[in-house]
Amino acid sequence: MGGIVVVFDFDKTIIDCDSDNWVVDELGATDLFNELLPTMPWNTPMDTMMKELRSQGRTIEDIAECLKRAPLHPRIISAIKAAHALGCQLNIVSDANTFFIETILEDHGLREYFSEIHTNPSFIDKEGPLRILPYHEKFTTHPHGCGDLCAPNMCKGTPTERIRTLALKEGKKRFIYLGDGKGDFYPSSKLGEGDFVMPRKNFPV
Numbered sequence: 001m002g003g004i005v006v007v008f009d010f011d012k013t014i015i016d017c018d019s020d021n022w023v024v025d026e027l028g029a030t031d032l033f034n035e036l037l038p039t040m041p042w043n044t045p046m047d048t049m050m051k052e053l054r055s056q057g058r059t060i061e062d063i064a065e066c067l068k069r070a071p072l073h074p075r076i077i078s079a080i081k082a083a084h085a086l087g088c089q090l091n092i093v094s095d096a097n098t099f100f101i102e103t104i105l106e107d108h109g110l111r112e113y114f115s116e117i118h119t120n121p122s123f124i125d126k127e128g129p130l131r132i133l134p135y136h137e138k139f140t141t142h143p144h145g146c147g148d149l150c151a152p153n154m155c156k157g158t159p160t161e162r163i164r165t166l167a168l169k170e171g172k173k174r175f176i177y178l179g180d181g182k183g184d185f186y187p188s189s190k191l192g193e194g195d196f197v198m199p200r201k202n203f204p205v
Helices: 019-026 030-039 043-055 060-068 074-085 098-107 157-169 182-188
Strands: 004-008 089-097 114-120 122-124 130-132 174-179 196-199
Touching: 004 157, 019 030, 019 060, 019 098, 030 043, 043 060, 043 130, 060 098, 074 089, 089 098, 089 157, 098 114, 098 122, 114 157, 157 174, 157 182, 174 182, 182 196
Parallel strands: 004 089, 004 174, 089 114, 174 196
Antiparallel strands: 122 130
8 A cells, every 4th residue: 555645635525614614604704704705816815814803803722723623524534544554645735724724633633644735825923813825926817727627826736746746756656636626626637547536425526
């Protein structure tokens, strides 16, 4: 099994919700978020929402505690640990952000099982709010040649292709991609003969 590389999406794949929506809903900011969504790409209103939550007195600890309540099925935890124990190299490619993903993984003792996490970068601003930036530093509408298949702030095909290319150079024999959403179709198209896609049943991908 040591020759297998596995790439997981995160939202609705590892956890059973969308982490962005989970935080916004749990902290009572759904209405404002829904007002902002039609006006800008998803990644941008999430950054705006973090500043708004801070202005309402919400702390980074509040966000972390909220994330720790996000649903993660025990069988997913078992599957991740089993795959790692068998020698699989595990990675995450997600349109969430580093703080959300790492907070949840660390709370469940899973961070150490993943070699790489490719997602939108985030950091805690000196004034207090969590800031969420786009994966691609400079982005316009669909800058990666993938049309409507990817979010403008992150083409999941880019890191997936890089992980797979490196894996092949290292002699890895098989590549598996797990995902649920529309944004997981394009990275799936980067796979080759002998690779596998595991789409979540009854979801958009």
